[in-house]
Amino acid sequence: MPEFATDGGPTAARESGSPGSVEPPGSGGAGAAVRSEDPPGSRDATGPASPSSGQPVKFYQVGSFAVGNRLLDPSYRTVQSDALRTNALDSGHRACQGCGEALGARYALDAAMRATGGSMVAVNATGCLEVFSTPYPESSWRIPWLHSLFGNTPAVATGVAAALRVKGRPEVRVVGQAGDGGTVDIGFGCLSGMFERNDDVLFICYDNEAYMNTGVQRSAATPPAARTATTEAVGDEPGNPFGQGKNLPVLAMAHDIPYVATATVADLHDLERKVERAMEIRGARYLHLFVPCPLGWGAAPRDTIRLARLAKETGLFPVFEAEHGVVTAVSQIRRQVPVEEYLRPQGRYRHLFDPADPDGPPARPETVRRIQEIADRNIARYGLVGPAGSDAPGEAGPSDPSGRPYETGEAR
Amino acid sequence: MLRQIEGSRAVAETVALCRPEVVCAYPISPQTHIIEAVGVLVRTGALAPCEFVNVESEFAAMSVSIGASAAGARAYTATASQGLLFMIEAVYNAAGLGLPVVMTLANRAVGAPINIWNDHSDAMAVRDSGWIQLFAETNQEAADLHIQAFRLAESLSLPVMVAMDGFILTHAIERVDLATQEQVDAFLPPYEPRQVLDPADPVSIGAMVGPEAFEEVRYLAHLRQVDALTAIPAVASEFAEHFGRSSGGLLRPYRCEGADTVVVALGSVLGTIKDTVDAMRDDGLAVGVVGITSFRPFPAAAVREALAAARRVVVVEKAFSIGFGGVLSTDVAMALTGSGTPVTTVVAGLGGRPITGASLRECFEAAAAGRAEPLVFLDLNRSLIDRDLERSSARRRTGPTAENVLRDLGTVASGPT
Numbered sequence: 042m043p044e045f046a047t048d049g050g051p052t053a054a055r056e057s058g059s060p061g062s063v064e065p066p067g068s069g070g071a072g073a074a075v076r077s078e079d080p081p082g083s084r085d086a087t088g089p090a091s092p093s094s095g096q097p098v099k100f101y102q103v104g105s106f107a108v109g110n111r112l113l114d115p116s117y118r119t120v121q122s123d124a125l126r127t128n129a130l131d132s133g134h135r136a137c138q139g140c141g142e143a144l145g146a147r148y149a150l151d152a153a154m155r156a157t158g159g160s161m162v163a164v165n166a167t168g169c170l171e172v173f174s175t176p177y178p179e180s181s182w183r184i185p186w187l188h189s190l191f192g193n194t195p196a197v198a199t200g201v202a203a204a205l206r207v208k209g210r211p212e213v214r215v216v217g218q219a220g221d222g223g224t225v226d227i228g229f230g231c232l233s234g235m236f237e238r239n240d241d242v243l244f245i246c247y248d249n250e251a252y253m254n255t256g257v258q259r260s261a262a263t264p265p266a267a268r269t270a271t272t273e274a275v276g277d278e279p280g281n282p283f284g285q286g287k288n289l290p291v292l293a294m295a296h297d298i299p300y301v302a303t304a305t306v307a308d309l310h311d312l313e314r315k316v317e318r319a320m321e322i323r324g325a326r327y328l329h330l331f332v333p334c335p336l337g338w339g340a341a342p343r344d345t346i347r348l349a350r351l352a353k354e355t356g357l358f359p360v361f362e363a364e365h366g367v368v369t370a371v372s373q374i375r376r377q378v379p380v381e382e383y384l385r386p387q388g389r390y391r392h393l394f395d396p397a398d399p400d401g402p403p404a405r406p407e408t409v410r411r412i413q414e415i416a417d418r419n420i421a422r423y424g425l426v427g428p429a430g431s432d433a434p435g436e437a438g439p440s441d442p443s444g445r446p447y448e449t450g451e452a453r
Numbered sequence: 454m455l456r457q458i459e460g461s462r463a464v465a466e467t468v469a470l471c472r473p474e475v476v477c478a479y480p481i482s483p484q485t486h487i488i489e490a491v492g493v494l495v496r497t498g499a500l501a502p503c504e505f506v507n508v509e510s511e512f513a514a515m516s517v518s519i520g521a522s523a524a525g526a527r528a529y530t531a532t533a534s535q536g537l538l539f540m541i542e543a544v545y546n547a548a549g550l551g552l553p554v555v556m557t558l559a560n561r562a563v564g565a566p567i568n569i570w571n572d573h574s575d576a577m578a579v580r581d582s583g584w585i586q587l588f589a590e591t592n593q594e595a596a597d598l599h600i601q602a603f604r605l606a607e608s609l610s611l612p613v614m615v616a617m618d619g620f621i622l623t624h625a626i627e628r629v630d631l632a633t634q635e636q637v638d639a640f641l642p643p644y645e646p647r648q649v650l651d652p653a654d655p656v657s658i659g660a661m662v663g664p665e666a667f668e669e670v671r672y673l674a675h676l677r678q679v680d681a682l683t684a685i686p687a688v689a690s691e692f693a694e695h696f697g698r699s700s701g702g703l704l705r706p707y708r709c710e711g712a713d714t715v716v717v718a719l720g721s722v723l724g725t726i727k728d729t730v731d732a733m734r735d736d737g738l739a740v741g742v743v744g745i746t747s748f749r750p751f752p753a754a755a756v757r758e759a760l761a762a763a764r765r766v767v768v769v770e771k772a773f774s775i776g777f778g779g780v781l782s783t784d785v786a787m788a789l790t791g792s793g794t795p796v797t798t799v800v801a802g803l804g805g806r807p808i809t810g811a812s813l814r815e816c817f818e819a820a821a822a823g824r825a826e827p828l829v830f831l832d833l834n835r836s837l838i839d840r841d842l843e844r845s846s847a848r849r850r851t852g853p854t855a856e857n858v859l860r861d862l863g864t865v866a867s868g869p870t
Contacts, residue, residue, distance in 0.1 A: 162650045164520065165659075172661055180657035185650040187523050188659030189546050193516035196508065200475060200520020200528070201650060203504040207474040207526055213652055231516065234509035 127154035129163070134181040135173040139342025141332030141349060142170055142220070142247040145306045149245055149330060150216065152313040154184065156320035157214045162205075164198040166219030166228060167191035169254040170247065192227035194219045195235035198242040206241070214320060215241065221248040221262035225287050236296035239324040243316070246289060246327070249334035257337040261287040264357070265415070266408050267389045269337075274392035283411060290363070293327040297366040300324075304360060305331040307350035311372065315362065331358045339388015351383040356416035359423040374425045380413045454631050460592035460622040463629040464557055464615075465490030467596040469500040470637040471603045473529035473555070474644075475521035477506050477514040481536040482569045483619035484559040488531055511536035515543035515554070522552035523658055525649040527603065530554070533619055534561035537575045541582070544612075548583030548674070550659060551647065553606030553613070555599065556584075560720065560771075561619040562804040566855040570805020571619040572771040573719060576748070577780045583674050585613040585681055586749040587701065588719040592622050592629050597700035598746075600632060601688050603641055609684055610647045611677055616748075618721040620805070632696060640695045678750040685747050703752035705744045706759050708734060712741030714821040715763040717756070717785055719745050722769060722801070722808050729813045740817055748781070753788040760788070765795050767820045769813070769831075771802040778828045801831035837861055 129150035136143035153161055162185045165171045171188050174181040189197045198217035205213045217235075219228055224246035235242055251269045252258040258271040265283040268274040272281040293301045299322045304312040312330065319326040333340060333348040340348055352358035353372065357380060360372035381403060384390040395404040403409045420426050456463070465487050468476075476495065478488035495505040504521075508514045511532050518528040532540065537558060547554050562568040563575055576586060585605060589595035595617040602613040617623060648658055662670055682703065689701035707727055709715055716726050723744040733740045743759045745752070760766055766789065768782035777783075779798030786796045797820050802808045812832050819825045840861045845851050 160652045162524065162652070175657050175660035177660045177662040177666065180660060182657045183655060185652055185655040186657045186659075187520070187650055188657075189516060189519050189550070190542055193512060193519075193543055196513035196516035197520035197523075199506065199508075199513075200477075200517035200522070200526075201524040202520075203475045203506055203517065204521040204524035204526035204528075207502045207504045208524070209502075230509060231513050234513055237509070238506070 127151045127159065129154050129182065129184050130174060131181040131183055133179075135176065136169070137334075137336050137342070139333075139335040139340075139345045140169075140173075141306045141334060141345045142249060143173070144309075144345070145247055145312065145330045145332045146170055146218065146245075148306070148309045148312050149218075149316050149328065150184065152316035153214070153216055153243065153320055156317045157212075159184070160212050161185075161214045161216060162187070162201050164189070164194050164201060164215065164217045166194040166217075166223030167254075168220040168223055170218065170220065172254055191223055193231050194223060194228055195240075195242065195244055196231040198244065199235050199238070199240040202241045214243070217242050217244040219244075219246060220253070221246060221250060222252045222260040224248075225261045225289050229289075233292075233296070236293060236298050236325045236327070239298060241323050241325070243319045243326045243328065246329045247332045248289075248329060249332050249337060251334070251337050253334050253337040262289070264412070266393060266405075266412060268339075268392065269389070274389075279392045280389070290327065290329045290361075293329075294363045294366045294368075296325070298325040298327060299365060300326040301329075301363040302327070302361070303329045303331070303358070305349040305353050305358060306333070307346050307353060308360070308372070311360070318362070337389070339391065340386055344386055348383065348386065351378060354378050355380045355383045356420040356425050357383060357412070359419045359425055361423055368423065371423050371425060373427055374420070377420075377426055380416050381409055384409065384412065454633065456629055456631055457626060458592075458629050458631070459486060459624060459626045460595060460617065460629075461486030461559075461624065462490050463592050463596045463631060464599060464617070464623075465494065466631055467599050467637075468529055468555075468557075469494045470632055470634050471529075471555075471600060471641055472500070472527065472637075473503060473603075474526035475504045475506065475517065475528045477508050477517045477521075477528070477530040479508050479511050479514045479530075479532070479536065481511070481533050481561075483561060483571075483623045484531045484533045484536070484557065486623060487557055487559065491529075511540040512543055515540040515547060515556075518554045518556075519543060519547050519550065519552055522547070522554050522646075523550065523648070523650050525644070525646050525651075527607075527644045528552075528554045529556070531557035531559065533559040534563055534569075534575045538563060538578055541579060544579050544584065545582045547612045551610040551674075551677075553603075553610055553644070553646075555602045555606050556612065556614050557595075557599070558614050558616045559619040559623045560616050568804040569619075571621050572803045572805065573616070574772045574803075576614070576616045577772045577774075579614070580749060580780070583611070583678070584749065585609075585611055585678070585685075585747070587613065587615050587685075587746055588748055589615060589617040589622065590705075590721060590723045590744055590746075592617075592625060592627055593698075594700045594746075595622055596629055596631065597692065597696070597698070600637055600640060600696075601685075601692055601701045604688050605681065605684055607642075607644050607646075608688075609677055609681055611681065616720065621721045630698065636696060640692065681750050682747075682752055682755075685750075701746055703745075703747045703755045704759060705746065707742040707744065709741030709743065709759065709762070711739050712762070713739045713764045714767060714817060715741045715743055715760055715765075716767045716769060716817060717743045717745060717760070717781065718769040719748060719781060720771070722771065725808055725810055726769060726813060729810045729817065732810070733814060733817065738818070738821060740821065745781070748784075751784045751788070753784070756785060756788040757792070760785075760794065761792075763794060765797065765820055765823070767797045767799055767817060767825070769799045769801055769808075771800075773798070773800045773803075795827075797825040797827060797829060799829045799831055806832065834862075 130147045165188045194217045198215050202215045251263045257269050259269040263281045266280040268280045274280050290303050302315040333345045335342045353360050362370040393405045494500040495503045514530045518530050521528040562572045587598050598615045602615050606613040686702050693699045730740045768785050770781045774780050782798040
């Protein structure tokens with residue numbers, strides 16, 4: 042079991058005798074009572090209780106926007122419940138229940154629509170998003186939308202942007218979008234070219250970590266040990282082999298493009314703000330959005346948001362922003378959890394646990410430990426966990442609404 | 454305006470007169486001089502407004518063209534050989550989406566073995582992609598066909614490929630009568646897309662089509678190509694009125710009057726064939742030529758009519774379908790269905806092998822005398838073939854074929870055979 046920098050810890054929480062407690066560590070310390078991520082007016086419901094003071098009443102959602110929405114200043118409230126909201130991707134499409142990609146695409150493109158006053162074009166790679174949104178002759182898209190091929194989306198988007206520029210219509214903005222296969226694998230050559238030329242396109246990768254549209258095959262974004270149809274959970278080392286990974290946000294940063302951001306569907310306001318920020322900038326921009334796939338991951342549809350949050354809170358998926366190759370903001374882990382909590386609810390990691398005792402200790406502790414190491418490396422690399430009980434200056438998460446860091450349009 | 458000019462440059466300057474708005478460039482011999490010259494014209498402002506995009510592959514070149522065309526811009530690119538094959542998925546896609554991209558194909562052989570010289574294997578590989586494929590016989594025609602290509606593409610909402618023989622045309626310096634901007638502007642109206650990405654009127658382009666309608670969509674694409682059989686000669690005749698010279702059309706018969714034997718071919722080899730036929734006519738042999746300009750759509754009815762009086766047909770082609778035989782000749786034979794006219798396929802000029810008048814004449818005379826085999830490989834070095842067959846039957850590990858054959862030929866001097 043790795044050590045955690047935050048006060049308390051999962052082990053401590055269990056040992057402190059709080060059966061059934063769902064709250065992760067890091068929220069109980071006096072100094073941690075108010076995080077910079079907390080919306081204005083909200084407080085940790087536990088107050089300054091000590092970790093050993095019995096069974097404090099805590100709500101995981103306190104400080105998030107789901108329960109806390111009513112506590113927010115109206116200007117911070119979600120627009121998705123507004124009948125007059127922008128609507129890039131209409132209802133009635135054929136995404137699976139709990140689809141993270143559909144949710145992410147709707148929020149991302151609606152935010153882009155708001156940012157551009159609806160003056161935008163989307164170019165879409167082949168994949169789930171394309172298939173479930175446009176079975177001929179139906180289309181869920183309320184924006185001009187073009188699907189060409191699987192691997193050429195960045196280049197097609199470049200062509201659209203070039204045409205708009207030559208036609209004297211620079212106000213019409215271009216968004217390219219693809220799944221992880223269309224981004225990190227088959228589309229990577231075109232994407233790198235688009236980055237290198239600094240073409241005026243926001244490219245969004247909806248990363249669900251495998252080729253879901255074709256039936257859950259491995260992509261270069263598939264994490265180690267995950268079961269896919271081409272990395273079955275059989276043999277001595279079941280699931281996807283441990284490789285070096287292909288870290289697209291970092292590869293994007295290596296191109297020194299003006300803006301790179303990662304986000305998850307667990308923090309939709311953070312996603313919206315990043316899209317808004319991206320649309321303030323000209324040139325190549327990249328947004329890597331983590332979107333759980335219930336079908337491909339063997340997870341319950343209701344767990345889509347939870348898994349996205351756990352991916353961030355374990356450190357497995359670092360949420361950050363970078364401008365011109367330099368990290369400018371990191372969403373810190375609020376309550377660090379061991380990767381085991383993220384792995385356990387997912388069927389694609391079932392082989393790591395004992396089928397006779399799925400809630401018991403891992404059947405493959407060494408594999409879990411190696412995955413934990415990946416999370417720990419991310420935490421160290423991006424500074425995802427600040428000093429206990431403090432909010433390191435300048436490292437407040439971009440999801441901090443009170444900071445509203447991008448209102449001024451200035452880079453932080 | 455008459456100029457002594459390289460074929461590539463003539464094409465580049467003519468393309469610029471067509472005012473393409475987005476030009477994608479990825480270099481491959483022998484197409485390079487074309488895109489280099491267009492690039493200079495964009496840089497100097499001679500061609501403006503125009504976005505010149507240096508892409509990272511041919512796949513991207515066609516993909517950028519697709520995006521540009523769908524967003525309402527006139528798009529142009531050029532490629533050859535491996536480049537065409539690398540972009541082939543996007544080539545089909547541009548046609549399927551009905552996007553009027555114009556592309557120059559500087560015809561070159563397809564490897565392996567890698568070979569940069571001319572033949573028509575590349576064009577034949579995308580024969581069924583839905584593009585209109587026009588073959589230029591001369592640099593004058595190559596230049597002129599591009600003006601007609603933009604006009605045809607945009608009026609039919611179909612992509613058009615202008616094929617010109619690599620090196621033989623692209624790198625040949627000869628006299629070309631270049632059009633003027635006024636002439637081209639009068640002939641080629643601004644691009645008015647049939648479908649366009651516009652926030653004011655959002656449409657979804659490229660939606661999925663299942664079994665319930667895919668055949669119909671494909672049939673409509675076929676109908677557009679059939680329409681092109683009317684549009685191509687119409688545009689060619691309008692071109693002749695505007696520019697005072699004849700270029701393009703579906704096909705061009707040459708000295709077919711009373712010809713017993715008619716030779717059919719594509720591209721620049723028609724020049725050599727016509728010289729050969731002239732000489733044979735001088736000697737009293739009744740030989741004629743039909744040059745095919747429009748390979749796709751294939752003008753079957755016009756071919757049948759042009760060959761109606763022929764007693765035998767010889768198809769000279771710089772490509773073949775491995776394991777079967779001729780490609781163009783299959784189409785010609787199909788056009789002649791029921792006529793009983795025998796068709797001889799002459800595969801020639803592969804990988805840039807010179808096609809000489811002497812070899813052609815020998816071949817045509819044999820055909821005229823009814824002595825030609827159905828499938829002839831012109832100037833095939835039979836002893837090289839025999840040596841390799843002997844070698845490979847003698848032992849298992851013979852090594853790379855290409856190297857062995859070159860060694861037999863004496864090109865590779867070292868080592869035992």
